[in-house]
Amino acid sequence: MKIVAGLGSVDEYIPYVQAGADELFCGYVPYNWTKKYGTVLPLNRREVLAYNVQLGSFSELEILSAMIRKYRKPVHIAMNSLYYIPEQYEEIADIVKQCMKIGFDSFILADPALILYLRQKGISCKIHLSGEAGEMNREAIKVFREMGIGRIIFHRKNTVASMRQMIEAVNAEKLEFEAFALNELCQFTGAFCNSLHCDEMGYLCRTTYWGDAEMEERMERVRKRTLEIEEQQEQQYLCGKSGCALCALPHLEAAGITHLKLVGRGNYVEDMIRDIRNLKAALGVLEENQREEKETGRYIDQLNKKIFDGQPCGNNCIYNPGQFL
Template sequence: MKITAGLGSIDEYERFVRAGADEFFCGYVPFFWAEKYGTVMPLNRREVLCYNVQLGAYSELEILSRMVEKYKKPVHLTFNSLYYLPEQYPEIASIIERCMKLGFQSYIIADPALLVYLKKIGIFCEIHLSGETGEVNSQMVKAFQRFPLKRVIFHRKNTFADMQSVIAEQRANERKNGISPEMGMEFEAFVLNEMCQFTGAFCNSLHCDEMGYLCRVPYWLGTVHEKDSVPENMKRLQEETWEKETDPSAYDEDGYLCGESGCGLCALYQLKKAGITHLKLVGRGNYTEHMEKDIRNLRKALDILDAAEDERDFQCTIKRTLFPNGCSGQCYYPM
């Protein structure tokens, strides 16, 4: 499995390559777009200017393209909005055409209408179906194969069984058509940081400078019945959160804890078994030093996975090696 890490600025590329990342994803929002549409009609749902979340200048893309030529670690550009205005599609196509001239051939896209539009006007780039797209099942993957679909990114709420079922059916279809797994479709799953109560396709929050993110609001998950008192449930959740507060000794001297805001390292065995080919390490806007440590820890976890005799051996070694003083308990995939 390969590590796909979030990139917040071009200054991070070299450092993250040396840390062990195999490839990257990043946003590109030209200034004219931000000036014209502001935060209400975002290009990739990360309309943040006060810290490094994405690139904002074509000159940065030019520099990044030369770095990619040197280090051979590809960068995928994100267009993560769920929908766009009709007049925005030609503008997006123009942005993509300019990016492709620099060598950026792969794009993470969430809006099916954008895929239809790009195909209609003859722009054939490599498509990674965003985790913001919505429900992922074998029929959905089949429907999207009319586009040059190279990768499916599972959203945060998919189970091991969901992923394994989709991948198994896709591999069976590829075998029928004489396509090897190495040349077939790729599948990506979230593994570190930014766990969220929402599935991206059903989140209407804005991620911008002007307001706090809705995903940071305290919440509780469960079935609500008529007799339930929501305020009482919120009070109970708050008390449970206080009781489960992460042991301060789990953090290092720089205040870093691997997977503090979401962790799937213990699930790597199951993700590999399901057929996942790429692991999404979220972190655009994170401290650069913390992202470096995330990449090194994920690389270390993959080395442990390769050497493990079975799942129990893998999980014991992970906890002993990476979490000797305890973990955050923020599990992407509860075991």
């Protein structure tokens, strides 16, 4: 399985590659788009200018393209909005063609209409279906495959078992499959979230809410744990503190996952470097265990020693351990 890490600025590319990232992804929102549409009609659903979340100028893309030619680690450009107004489709197609001219040929898209529009325009870029696209099942994957999708990115709410069933059902299609591995566990599914990630307001995903008693109790535990983690954040690094699936790696690989998503756009660079190294180390432990035919329990023991140094993990599991099988 390959590591796909989030990129917040051009400066992060080389250290992330050197740390062990196999691929990277980033957002690109031209200033003209921001000036024209502002926050409420976003290109990428990450309309943040206050800190490094995405690239904002074509010159940055040109610099990044030169780095890619040297280091040979591809960067996928994310356009995660669920829909666009009619006039925006032509503008996005122009942005895609500009990016392709300087070497970017793969794009992470969530809007099925945009995918169809690009194909109808004869734009032959590689397309990864964003996890923001929503619920997945085997028939949906078949439909998207017919639209020329090369990779399916599963959203956080898929269980490992359901991903395995879907992959097995379309295995002959030779698709790539990507799943979340570290960071940014969220109570929402992106496709059903109308929140905005921007400078002007707080993120809805960080707002407490009420549901049934069981859900409320669970969210209160998560909220308290999050507060504890945030209080320690400046003093202590903890791998997977905002979402972790390291113990699920054997099951993800067995399910047919080919790529692991390491979220991190906007995170501290030093923390991201450690995240990449830890995920790389976890994959090394997994490979060693498989080569020596050791049990999964042995993998967990070695993981705790190598990654968490015998300390308890953040207990913020992306996938419920009880749903692995």
